[in-house]
Every structure is written in C-alpha cells, then in structure tokens.
Amino acid sequence: MTQRVAIMILVLLVIGLLVCYVLKFKDWKQQRIHQDIEKKLKRYPIVQAAWEKAEAKQYNIPGLTETRMMVPETGENELCQWMTPQGLAFSQDFVFISAYCYDHQHHSVIHVLDRETGQPIKLLILPKRPHVGGLVYDTKRELLWLTITGSATGRVAALRLIDILADTSEATGQPITYWLTTDLLEIPQASYLTQNNDQLVSGNFTLKGEGQLTFYLLPTIAEMKTAIRRKDKIQPTVTMSRKTPDKIQGVAFYGHYLLASRSYGPYTSELLVSERDSPSRILKRIKFPPYLEQIVVVEDRLAVLFESGAVAYREKANPVLANVLLLDLATLLHANKRSKKIAATKNSRTPQDDHCCS
Structure with missing residues (x-):
C-alpha cells in the first residue's frame, strides 16, 4: 500500500x-x-397527545433572541432583540412566520422556512411596522396575504411568491414592495386572517365584547392584474359576517367546523370548536398553553404558533414555547372525555351537541 x-x-x-x-x-x-x-405539554394532555400523534413535528421559530437587519440609511447591520411572532402560513414548499418589533424600533418581518427541513431560507423586511397578526397563502393565486395597519377599517396586503423568492431586503435593508393593498370593509381592523376557497376571512380582536368575522370574495388573478395595470382600486366583496367571542387571535376551517384560538396574557389559552356558520356557539373548548396566536389547518393537522418565546413575554409565560407545533386534528376533535362542551343553557342544547366531533 x-x-x-x-x-x-x-x-x-x-x-x-x-x-x-x-x-x-x-x-x-x-x-x-x-x-x-x-x-x-404535560399540563395539556390533549395537546400533548395530538402532537405525539402527529409524529412530534415542530418548527423552531427564528429570530426570537435576535434578528439581524440591515439599516439602509447607514448600511450597517443592527440587531433587534424584540421580534414577536404573530402570523403563520404554509405553501407547498415553505413556511411563513411574521413578527413585529415589540418596542417599535424596527420594521416588521416575515421569516421564510423550508417546509421539509424547517431551516430558515430568507428574511423579508416589510414596509413600516404593522402588527402582521395574520397570514394566509393563496395557492390558487400564488399570493401571500398579510394583515397590515388600516385607518378605521381592516387592511391587507399581498406579496407574489415570485417576488418573495427574488427578494433581497435582508441584504439591502430596503423593504419588499407589496404587490397590492386593499381595505377590508365592515371590520374596524384586520387582526387575523384565513381563507375559505375564494374568500379571504378576517376578523378583529376584542378584549371585551363580541368581535366580528367577515368573509370577502376575492377577484380572480386576471382581474387583479388588470386593476393594477389600470391603477384601479381592488375591493373584495363582503359576502357575510358573523359574531365571535372576545380574545380571538386566529381562525381556521376544517370540514364543517370553525376552529378559533382564544388567548390573552399569561393565562391558559383555548382552542374553540364551533360550526363554521355559528362561531359564537361553542361546541368544544380545549385548553392550550398561554400566548396562542395564529392557527393553520395543514391537511389533517393543525399548526399552532405561540408568542411566548419572544423576549417581551418569556418571563411571564409558563411554559415558554419557541416552536410551531403540528397537532393531529382527529385527536383534538375526538377527545370528548377530556374536553369541555359548552352550552348556554339546558334549553339551548340539542342532541347533536353531545356528540360533537365524535
């Protein structure tokens, strides 16, 4: 040799x-x-069982301890230690997580992760400092919709997937440009966001009293392109509106059910289950860890995002969850013995209520 x-x-x-x-x-x-x-998750046995059933799938939330951002005016990198995760969306290949700066010194951002590996791919710097409490990926139109700040009404923006993939805002510090923005009428603010076929669905968070969930029919992508070319206003059409309980942070549809995350402060959160046409009539409540934010149905799983990993809440929260968890929906919805069914009065209860989700 x-x-x-x-x-x-x-x-x-x-x-x-x-x-x-x-x-x-x-x-x-x-x-x-x-x-x-x-x-x-030991104190939340239904959540723990649903997570284990979903093969304990999770995504680490990036940027919780620090997010490095280029300052375009100086060309220097600056660290933000106050990014707070809010919105969540899934496409075929990517996971999108939005976050805002708790002390309002830096632009809001969207983290783009590889859906298969969970590895961060890029960081999108958004214009200004919206709360970005809701995201939804529109597969048909290849658009990522996000809630932004409106004036006395709800407001959303859209980013094209091709623009997201080509974006260089992380390197340059120059925020990405929205493809379009539009008002969502009949709600005072767009706190969260989801989609129901060709409808955007948005609602407003309320600390006390009922909130409102409103459905908006979207134009086709061809109609949107024509309106943008002509510089016409794009206005989604309101199709219906429903009342919701207070403290709603996000909603998602699964079959004929509407799922809603209800949370505020360092207290136990809830996943509320109702018929999709009657969000105020709760069929089931499931206890969740504090600071539950957006929820997303991903095939037969429910993806859930918490903001407890953010610096602003880490000392208050117990437990601290710096992860997006995927939960088996069948386990959540069929866990009748450990969940609490709600009815306003005995007279309002129907026989179907006793067999909710079984």
Whole structure:
C-alpha cells in the first residue's frame, strides 16, 4: 500500500467519522427538543397527545433572541432583540412566520422556512411596522396575504411568491414592495386572517365584547392584474359576517367546523370548536398553553404558533414555547372525555351537541 493510498483511506475515515458525529448530534438535539416540548405539554394532555400523534413535528421559530437587519440609511447591520411572532402560513414548499418589533424600533418581518427541513431560507423586511397578526397563502393565486395597519377599517396586503423568492431586503435593508393593498370593509381592523376557497376571512380582536368575522370574495388573478395595470382600486366583496367571542387571535376551517384560538396574557389559552356558520356557539373548548396566536389547518393537522418565546413575554409565560407545533386534528376533535362542551343553557342544547366531533 502506497503512502498516497493510505492518506486517502485515512481522510475517508475521518470524513466518515465526522458525518456520523454530525448525524448523531442532530439526533441528540432533536431528542432534547422533543423531551423539552413533551415536558412543557404535560399540563395539556390533549395537546400533548395530538402532537405525539402527529409524529412530534415542530418548527423552531427564528429570530426570537435576535434578528439581524440591515439599516439602509447607514448600511450597517443592527440587531433587534424584540421580534414577536404573530402570523403563520404554509405553501407547498415553505413556511411563513411574521413578527413585529415589540418596542417599535424596527420594521416588521416575515421569516421564510423550508417546509421539509424547517431551516430558515430568507428574511423579508416589510414596509413600516404593522402588527402582521395574520397570514394566509393563496395557492390558487400564488399570493401571500398579510394583515397590515388600516385607518378605521381592516387592511391587507399581498406579496407574489415570485417576488418573495427574488427578494433581497435582508441584504439591502430596503423593504419588499407589496404587490397590492386593499381595505377590508365592515371590520374596524384586520387582526387575523384565513381563507375559505375564494374568500379571504378576517376578523378583529376584542378584549371585551363580541368581535366580528367577515368573509370577502376575492377577484380572480386576471382581474387583479388588470386593476393594477389600470391603477384601479381592488375591493373584495363582503359576502357575510358573523359574531365571535372576545380574545380571538386566529381562525381556521376544517370540514364543517370553525376552529378559533382564544388567548390573552399569561393565562391558559383555548382552542374553540364551533360550526363554521355559528362561531359564537361553542361546541368544544380545549385548553392550550398561554400566548396562542395564529392557527393553520395543514391537511389533517393543525399548526399552532405561540408568542411566548419572544423576549417581551418569556418571563411571564409558563411554559415558554419557541416552536410551531403540528397537532393531529382527529385527536383534538375526538377527545370528548377530556374536553369541555359548552352550552348556554339546558334549553339551548340539542342532541347533536353531545356528540360533537365524535
């Protein structure tokens, strides 16, 4: 055996050992994350069971301890340690997580993750400082819709997927440009967002008293392009509106059910289950950890986002969840024995209520 061959064999052995070490380290890290989340969910047995049933799938939320942003005026990098996650959306290939700066010193952002691996791909810097409490990916139109700040009414913006993929705002500090913006009439603000076929669905958060959930029929992509070219106003048509309970942070549709996250402050959150046409008539309440934000139905799973990992809430929250969790919907909806069914009075209860989601 020549010296050259021996060196090559040694190099290959070292590479093989390094690969084994990296793989084992990744497995160990995943096990630690799994154990940590499992421990934090012990007080929420239905959530824990649904997470385990969904193969303990989770995504780490980026930028919670610091988000590095270029300042276009100076060309220097600046750290924001107050990014607070709010909105969540899924496309076929990507996961989108929006966040705003709690102390309002930096622009709001959207993190783009690889859906398969969970690895961050890029950071979109948004114009100004909207709360971005709601995101939804419109597969048919290849648009990412997001809630932004309106004046006495709800307001949303849209980003094209091709523009998201080509964006360089993370490197330049220059915010991405919205493809379009439009008002959502009949609600005082757009606090959260989802989609129901060709309808955008948005509602307003209320600390006390009822909120409002409103459905808006969207124009086709061809109609949108024509309106943009002509500089015409794009105005989604209101199709219906429903009342909601207070403290609603997000909604999602699953079959004939409407799911809503209800949360405020460092207290136990709830997942509310109702018929999709009657969001105020709650069929089931499921206890969740505090600071539950947007929820998204992803096939037969429910993706849930918490803001408790943000610096602003970390000391108040117990437990702290710096992850997007995927939960098995069948486990959530069929867990009748551990969930609390609600009826206003005995007279208002129907036989169907006692078999909700079973």
